[in-house]
Structures are given as structure tokens and as C-alpha cells.
Amino acid sequence: MKQTIDQILKDNTVMVVDGSMSSALEALGCNLSNKLWTATVLIENPTLVKEVHKYYFRAGANCGITCSYQASIPGLMAVGYSEEEAEDYIRLAVKLFLEARDEWWEEEGKKADATYPICLASVGPYGAYLADGSEYKGHYHVSDEELYHFHKRRMELLLEAGAEVLLCETDPSLPEALIEAKICEELDADFIISFSCRDGLHTYEGQSIITCAKSLKDFPHLKMIGVNCTYPTYIESLITALKSATDLPIIVYPNSGEVYDPKTKTWSKGKEDVSFEDHAYLWFKCGAKAVGGCCTTVDKHIRQVVQAKNRYLKDLSIKKISV
Template identity: 65%
Template sequence: MKSTLKQILDREGILVLDGSMGTALENLGADLNNKLWTARVLADRPELVKEVHIQYFRAGADAGITCSYQASLPGLMETGYSREQAEALITRAVQVFLDARQEWWDAEGKQAGRSWPLCLASAGPYGAYLADGSEYKGHYGVSADTLRDFHRRRAELLWQAGADVLLFETEPSLMEAEVEAQIAEELGAPYWISFSCCDGRHNCEGQLLADCARQLARNYPHLQAIGVNCTKPEYIASLIGELKGASDLPIIVYPNSGEEYDPQTKTWHGVGTDRRFGDYALDYMKAGAVAVGGCCTTVADHIRQVVAARRTYTGK
């Protein structure tokens, strides 16, 4: 069985993405204060990752993101895994998702008349491997060749493992996004690119998001969608406008809930925003986003709010 973004949009009007893997794992008792972050849980307690996926399907998600954001080959090998073990762990992220999807579908999803969820294979940026918050700064000071070496094999493994879409997410710079796009084009894989942004117009490296969208839409035919994630929710509506004015690509958004990230403790702090996440989600749909979900510090309740916002928006 296969699903596509277009099929889900034709049926549902808006695609609901899932929420944070990290916060949901912490709520299940996992300790994420280490360089591998959620990848350590994938290695040691994959049953918790599976449970998180199922929680989001039950909340109404039409697509889920694999637990591979921090699972890079160099990151895993530097912490003691062999190359063979590291490659197997990256592949595991997709398999755990596929198993969770099938289990939920057989138990609940099919009978409830739900859409078959998309498997979005997460590939975090080079900054995530650095584990110092660089995905919110960019300016790594490395070459495009270094970035290509970092991303190529993981993208290949995720695609070969059976993902529906490669999701290059939390990208702070156009250069890294283009390197990833080139890799996906060579693989012939459908892919989405999602930027981290520092305000209502710019990615975290300071480039205009509209310029990034124009460049990517013009040169990369397998790119299916473009968007923003792990960004303050109050910036998203403006950023949707920037994307909408720059290309015809479908727009995906999944912000965090407003807190500030501490790279030392790998935790989020602050009070976030006073607005309900569902109210923001409805604004994003009205602004032109076709896929909406949550990133860091969002959980199943936030996704239920997105589902409710979709009902309001579509009338279904």
C-alpha cells in the first residue's frame, strides 16, 4: 500500500503531520541528554519510538517522521558504533516506523477509514551532528563536499529502507539544502526540504526564505514540498507568505511551541506562547500551508488541536 502527498490532500484537504519525537520520548521516561539525543533511544529502547509513532497516529497524524534526525553515520561512529552498526541503526528508524504504521493500521486505522500515513525519513542537518545548536545558526565553515559526504549515505539508507519521502529538515542554509537536493535527485527519491528560521523572513543563516524557495523550485524537479520547522510559531504565517510568493510548491510547516533551546542540556525552556497551538494551526492553513504539525516540545495533544483546526478549516 502506498500514499502520496497529493492523495492525502485530495482526500483530507490538509495533511496533518506528527509532533516532536524528543519531547514524546521524554514523557515516556527516556533520557535525551547525550550527543545522540533521540538516536540513543532508537538504539537502546526502540519500543518507545514505536509507541510515539502510534500515539501520533491515534492523535490524527496523516504522516510521521522517523527517529533518524540525530542518527548520522559520523555521529554514531564517534560514540562507538561500527560503520555496519551505524548503518543498521539508520535503517532501523524506518523499519520501526513501518512496523508501528502497520500495527496501528490493522488495529485501528483501516476500520476508522483513515488515510494510510506517509513515512517521512528525517535527515537532520550537519548542525545537528555538531550537537551545539548549530542548526539554529548555520555558518558551519565547511565545504559543500564535506556536507555531501555527511548526507549522502544516510539518505541512501533511508530511501532503500522503504521511506515514502526523504525529509531534509531544520536546514539553516541554502547551501546545505542544495547539497541534499542534489543527493535526492541522484537517488530519484521524492523529498521535502524544511528550513529553520530566525524571524518572519529569513532562515537561520540570514538568507531570505523567498530566495531559497525560488532557487530550489527552479532547479530540483523531485522536490515535492518546501517549508519551515523548529521555528517560533509567531513567525510561521509570515514565512508562509514568503514561500507562497516565491514558488508554487506545496508548503509544509511544523513549528515548535515557542520555547528557547539550550544546546548544553539538550532541553527547551521558557513559557512559549499564550496562544493555543490549534489557533496558530488554523492561521497557517488560512495563510496557505497544506501540511501542518509540530516540532520540538509539541506532543499528541498539539496534533489533536491541528486535527480540530483542519475540521474548522475544511468543514469536513
């Protein structure tokens, strides 16, 4: 059974995205302090990746993200895997998601009249391959041709394995996003572009999010545009800016409010004092059509998004009755 973003939004009005793969794996005892990050577990203990997908389905996510963010062909080959092995591991990320989805659906989802989750295949930026925090900086100093070849084969593999949508995420750079969009159109693939942002208006590389949205308006397969792995306080402003520049549905899945240190690859507590539920409720009210969590979020955050969604839909229902 295939799923589409349009169908989920038609059936549910809004969509709940899952949470962090890395934080959930670390909670299960995995050590991710290496260049392959979550891809280490994809290779060494794939059953745990399946468990994380189910963990988020149980929390109420009706779309999930594959464990392929850090799984790139050059990244895997750099640590000793052959090209063939690298391609197999990238396909495996989708296979595990599809298996987890069908097992959860037969065990729990169908009986609960839940939404059949959609498979978003994570396409991490070139900065993720560099493994030095460049997804929070941009300015890679590589050619467009190199970026094109870095992304294209991985996208082909993810689609071949059965992904329903390509999720080009944590993009610090509009030029990289445009290259990814071009490839998705060449592959006739539905896709999402999600930027990482340094404040309430700009990507980490410095482009205005309004400029980003306007620059991506002529890509027919683009199904959503948004922001991820960004401080929660900035999200309201970013949604407002995106809504001023595009009619596409907006997706947001920020981190939980902690601060990342790319040198130590660790997160420290931020100054956030608003609950994730209250944040998510505001984001839905501001116009986001899909809300979830990125780094340092776990199932409790996604359960809070579900609660926020229910509050928002109740408000919508009351408003319709009063009108």
C-alpha cells in the first residue's frame, strides 16, 4: 500500500512528523560518536532502527523519516565499505522503514483506525557527509557538479527501495536545495525541501527564507517546504515568512531547544521554557501543515505534537460551528 502527503492532509487536515532517530537510538544505548552517526546502527544493529520507527508510530506520527541522513556513498566508502555495500546500506534504510510500518500496521495501526504512515527518505546535505557541523554553516566550497553527483545516486537508490517522498533536509544553503530539486524533477519524484536556519528569517548560509521559497516555486514535484533542526523560538517567524512567499504546505520539525556544539558533537540545555506541545500548537495555528521534532526530541515530544494537533483541530471545529 502506497501513501501520499495529499491523502494524509485530506484525511487529517495536518500531519504529525516523527522525532529524532539519533536521540531514540542513544536512549537504546547506541554510541553515535563517529562520522557515520546513525548510519552506524543501520549497519551494525538494523533491528534497533526498526524499533525506533515503531516507537514513533505508537506515539502518533503519521509520517516517518528513514535512517539515511548520514548514509552517503562517499561517506560509507571513506570508512572502508565498497560502493556496492554502500548502495545496499542506503537501500536498507528504506527497507527497514517499510518493514516496520507494515508490522506496526498489522499489529496495532489498522485496529486503531490510525493513518497509514508515509515514508520520507532522508537525504542529508553535503554538510552531513563532512561530519563537522557544516549543515549549520553551509559554504562548502565545492562545485555544483560535485553536489549534483553527491546527491543523485543516493536519491535513485532511495526511490528504487520504495520511498514515497524524498526529504531533502537540514539544508543550510539555497544553492544546494536548488540542485536537489533539479534532481528530484529529473527522477519524477515527489520531494520536500527543509532548511536549517540560524534565526527567524535566514538559512545558516545567510539566504532569506522568503527568497528560498520564491526560488523553489517552479518545481512541480515539490510537495512541502519548511524548516528543521532549528531553535524552536525561531519557528513562528519562519512559518510566517514562508506563508508570505508560497502556497505550498509548510513542514516544521525543530530540535527541542538544546544547543549543539559541532566540535564535541554534543547538545547542552538551552533556555527554552515553553513546552513542546505549546510550541507545536502555535506552529499549527500559524499555518504549519506538518509538525514534528528533530535532534534531541523523542517519543514524548511527538506525543505532545499529537496533543497540540488535537487542540488545534478542536479549535478549528469550534470556529466552523460558530461561523
